[in-house]
Amino acid sequence: MKRIIVFLSIIAMLFASCSNKDKTQKTSAEGLVAEKIVAGESDLFMLVGTYTSDKGSKGIFVYRFNTDSGKADSVSMVVTDNPSYLTISPDSKFVYAVEENGEKHSAAHAFSFDKSTGILKHLNKQLTMGADPCYITIDPKGKTVFTANYSSGSISSFQVEKDGSLLPINTLLQFHGSSSDKDRQTSSHLHSVRYSPDGQYIFAADLGADKIYRLTPLESPFKGQPSVLNESLKEFPVPAGTGPRHFDFHPNGRYVYLLGELSGQVLVFDYSSGMLTQKQTIASDTVGAHGSADIHVSPDGRFVYASNRLKADGIAIFTVNPDDGKLTKIGYQPTGLHPRNFAITPNGKYLLVACRDDNKIQVFSIDSKTGLLSDTHRDILLGKPVCVKFTSM
16 A cells, blocks of 8 residues: 655645634524523533535534433534534533535634533634545644545644644645445545544544554644654554444453444454454444444443444444453344434433434433433434534533
8 A cells, every 4th residue: 555644834824814714604503692501410512513515504513411311402503514523622622623525625623612601613724635524533632633534535634722723734644545345445535533542542444445544643743743653654454345434442441343334344453552453343234234334332331332324224232241342232223314423421321323314313311231222202403413522511
């Protein structure tokens, strides 16, 4: 596989117009007045990213979600284009979103987040210089943001200013790979990028090349420096036709669970000091839909959940062996159409699924003993939801 790593600093000033304040961004909820919020002990903020094309939605929505009752109340929204994935800074003061918008206009956006009112305010945006970013993450210290750019098969990184805004792109990692699926794997397609729990490494999933990449980030790069070390790149191949999409670490830091979009399988790895050793493969999608999407480990580490789309839409449910981290499938929960991203509340009581094509978020309660899901029928209705994130109030 060939790879090109491009570092950009001064040249990025050519794109300074993208970093200016975007006067078209609205910073308060339509029809709502910004008021101080009195939060209860069981309340969380829930942020929802959406698709805005084809009159689907308008931007990012903020809700108050009660982790005792499972009820959600609308708080605010901010207008922005195709914020299909979000990440929240470690101190919850800032929110970062991709703008999934082709080759020339795709960008990473920065927002301030006022937790006293639940209002997002647009700070700036920077071009990713990679087409269709579909995942965004921030380092544990809140200093560097990375995007995974699906269509161009690249990763972009941005340094974060003290006010939460993003500096122009300083690193572009371009990958060139392919695999066995002649329709979906003719080139690299980066679908997720995230830090290891200890913050020592960055891992990324390449759906098109059937590989997981590991990179070592620079701890405190100066302005204009690259965010990662070129020579640190390590590749972990997975079986041909897997189509690695999303992955999650076990809370104990010893296991990694990777979901293959194309194979519909969960790959289980032992994890130690940046190294991955595959030890199990188990089916999530059993109907050959080739549309598996998201995967998460429950906060207590006892269960793993994986979403599947296109046929028999739903969530596969697995128990985790406490001795070796291997999975046993115990159930399958049907959902609305096209369950893309989902999120589990920090207390492990609820699982919320963004059902894109049904224009709703479904709220499921989790049985604490079995891990099985029950529909609460407290759907949250909004256009084209595709990403759900929680943060404290």
